Amino acid sequence: MDIKRKEYSVKDLMSFNVVTVDPNTSLDEAVRIMLENNIGSVVVVNEKGVLIGILTEKDLITKVIKGKLDLKDLKVKDIMSAPVVYVEPDTPLYEAVALMQSKKIGHLPVVKNGRVVGIIATGDIISIAPEYLELLRIKKKR
Template identity: 45%
Template sequence: MDILLKDIMIRNVVTISPDKTAQDAARLMAEHGIGSVVVMDSDKVIGIITERDLVRKVCAKDIPSSKVKIQDVMSAPIITAEPDLPIEAAVQRMFNNKIRRLPVVENGKLVGIVTISDIAKHMRTKWLIEKIFE
């Protein structure tokens, strides 16, 4: 039986609007202990801003984060997945697109997010359970 993204995804996704600043995104990441924030325009997923985006596009260029709009530094277009996608296919999609975070969208609505760390934790747990019950 395939494990699907809906089985392991994080359902409470932290989001931000494109007109907010890089500083706002950094604060959200710090408050929630996360490495990315999904960018939403109304109810539509339009991008993602990651710690890497902040470092490369703001900090490394010595631009004040309070002066940079999310829409100018977010990663877009965004790669997404459906909740019923098997995790093996999700890993392949992430590998092919060189991404570490995969927002999960159903009928155009953001319903979750899966990171490579979430998948690794799941696979490690699955492996341990299999070893215990051998």
């Protein structure tokens, strides 16, 4: 089955305002930042601005809440996902969607020349290019 869809690239849908934190940021501070910015993840960068991890709502649920850990006792580096799966801005959107599906991730940093330049999330894809949902359904049936 062929899906008629615009050929988007990641740069067409990515958010350019990427919220970053240091790996030594306290987890409660990172959660506060996520809530204040109404975002589902923060990108973790080192002192040179290089991507080293990502902290997502899923990390918080699976590692903190299920593990009954205290936010105040932890740093971002203790539970962030690393190494990070990422794409470049010119990556075709269908490739990014396939990668997100295969890795079971909802947030994908966008990196150019070693620097984080954006992020794309499942919600971005659903709201702007819903035809890609059908692509995911077809792949799941195979």
